Amino acid sequence: MSDLTKNEILNALKKVDDSNFNKDFLILNSIKKFEIKSNNLSVDISITLPASADCKQLQSKFAEALKKEFTDLNKIDINIDAKVTTHQDSSKNAILPGVKNTIAVASGKGGVGKSTVAVNLAVALAKDGASVGLIDADVYGPSIPLMLGLNEKSKIYQDQKSMKMIPLTNYGIKVISIGLLIDDKAPVIWRGPMASGAVKQFMTDVDWGELDYLFFDLPPGTGDIQLTLVQTIPLTGAVIVTTPQEVSLIDARKALKMFTRVNVPILGVIENMSYFIAPDTGKKYDIFGTGGGSKMAVELDAPFLGGIPIDSRIRIGGDNGIPVLYDTPDSEYTAVFTQLSRNLAAQVHIRNLRGNSAAKMEISLDDDE
Numbered sequence: 001m002s003d004l005t006k007n008e009i010l011n012a013l014k015k016v017d018d019s020n021f022n023k024d025f026l027i028l029n030s031i032k033k034f035e036i037k038s039n040n041l042s043v044d045i046s047i048t049l050p051a052s053a054d055c056k057q058l059q060s061k062f063a064e065a066l067k068k069e070f071t072d073l074n075k076i077d078i079n080i081d082a083k084v085t086t087h088q089d090s091s092k093n094a095i096l097p098g099v100k101n102t103i104a105v106a107s108g109k110g111g112v113g114k115s116t117v118a119v120n121l122a123v124a125l126a127k128d129g130a131s132v133g134l135i136d137a138d139v140y141g142p143s144i145p146l147m148l149g150l151n152e153k154s155k156i157y158q159d160q161k162s163m164k165m166i167p168l169t170n171y172g173i174k175v176i177s178i179g180l181l182i183d184d185k186a187p188v189i190w191r192g193p194m195a196s197g198a199v200k201q202f203m204t205d206v207d208w209g210e211l212d213y214l215f216f217d218l219p220p221g222t223g224d225i226q227l228t229l230v231q232t233i234p235l236t237g238a239v240i241v242t243t244p245q246e247v248s249l250i251d252a253r254k255a256l257k258m259f260t261r262v263n264v265p266i267l268g269v270i271e272n273m274s275y276f277i278a279p280d281t282g283k284k285y286d287i288f289g290t291g292g293g294s295k296m297a298v299e300l301d302a303p304f305l306g307g308i309p310i311d312s313r314i315r316i317g318g319d320n321g322i323p324v325l326y327d328t329p330d331s332e333y334t335a336v337f338t339q340l341s342r343n344l345a346a347q348v349h350i351r352n353l354r355g356n357s358a359a360k361m362e363i364s365l366d367d368d369e
């Protein structure tokens with residue numbers, strides 16, 4: 001048994017039913033160290049998802065799998081450490097030194113559910129044990145404070161160098177939004193440069209501390225304002241939200257093109273309002289057609305992260321400021337967002353391993369739509 005190899009251990013672990021996780025975490029350098037002494041095996045595993053909440057469960061599943069495979073072993077010790085990776089990007093480090101990954105949530109068209117997706121992905125990752133922040137970059141129509149039930153104003157303090165804003169925290173995530181700084185009733189007349197200026201301040205003048213993921217909920221569209229914003233933020237990557245019907249897909253393709261123009265990798269496509277499940281019969285209806293998001297992902301060589309059903313509970317969660325993950329923690333909606341967020345975390349990690357995730361501040365405008 002002393003000649004057991006890392007590959008043999010890895011192969012045994014791959015047999016574990018990990019429906020809660022993305023298999024990638026097993027494939028990607030997960031075994032950090034292993035040692036066999038008098039038929040006692042000890043393995044250090046580092047999973048690259050913020051899944052600290054599930055580590056215990058995973059630990060016993062792994063131990064079982066190894067016991068089954070290597071019957072000669074007397075004792076198996078498994079240590080799992082869940083850690084989110086980052087990429088090395090000097091521009092990001094300068095602006096957001098404590099933030100490991102920055103993710104934009106975008107769409108070409110308005111009202112497809114960007115803010116809903118951004119909020120629920122952020123909340124799901126935080127529930128899994130990650131430290132998460134969310135910047136409401138939609139300074140024209142900030143909806144994040146309402147969706148997260150935040151109605152106080154953000155506090156400001158003076159440090160040695162400058163004024164700093166303290167983000168508000170709810171459901172385990174840190175949030176900043178123009179809605180947390182100004183009066184709800186005051187008219188917000190922002191022009192493009194001011195919008196990107198505000199978002200820049202949300203990065204430089206907010207006390208974010210250490211974060212695994214910082215999400216940016218972008219305003220809808222692919223115009224100059226969005227382009228400037230995308231260039232202002234040093235992004236690990238972007239998530240494109242679409243709905244299945246063709247008109248929405250055309251817009252989503254524009255959003256995708258905007259990111260590829262400025263070398264921001266697409267971490268994945270999410271199809272919102274994918275289907276409806278009738279509460280009385282449980283029957284599934286494809287209201288806006290089917291498979292649009294996954295087809296688009298294939299066409300654009302971007303990962304398809306998954307689909308979200310249309311349901312009044314998701315809308316009510318947003319309207320009432322209680323995300324479904326907290327309102328109905330055992331529901332199918334919670335499971336959907338948890339899975340999506342883990343798929344996203346795996347894609348972020350894949351990008352970081354490739355090492356080319358730094359969004360370069362380059363742009364060519366000769367490209368047509």
Ligand SMILES: Nc1ncnc2c1ncn2[C@@H]1O[C@H](COP(=O)(O)OP(=O)(O)OP(=O)(O)O)[C@@H](O)[C@H]1O
Pocket residue numbers: 107109110111112113114115116117138141143218219220272273308309310311312313314315316318319
């Ligand atoms: N899967 C869903 N099921 C039911 N309602 C949803 C779903 N996704 C979003 N909604 C609702 O649709 C409306 C628009 O969603 P949201 O504000 O998230 O979209 P958006 O893309 O951010 O919009 P905007 O372009 O205005 O920023 C909201 O009322 C939201 O609650």
Ligand SMILES: [Mg+2]
Pocket residue numbers: 114115116138143217218
């Ligand atoms: Mg929005």
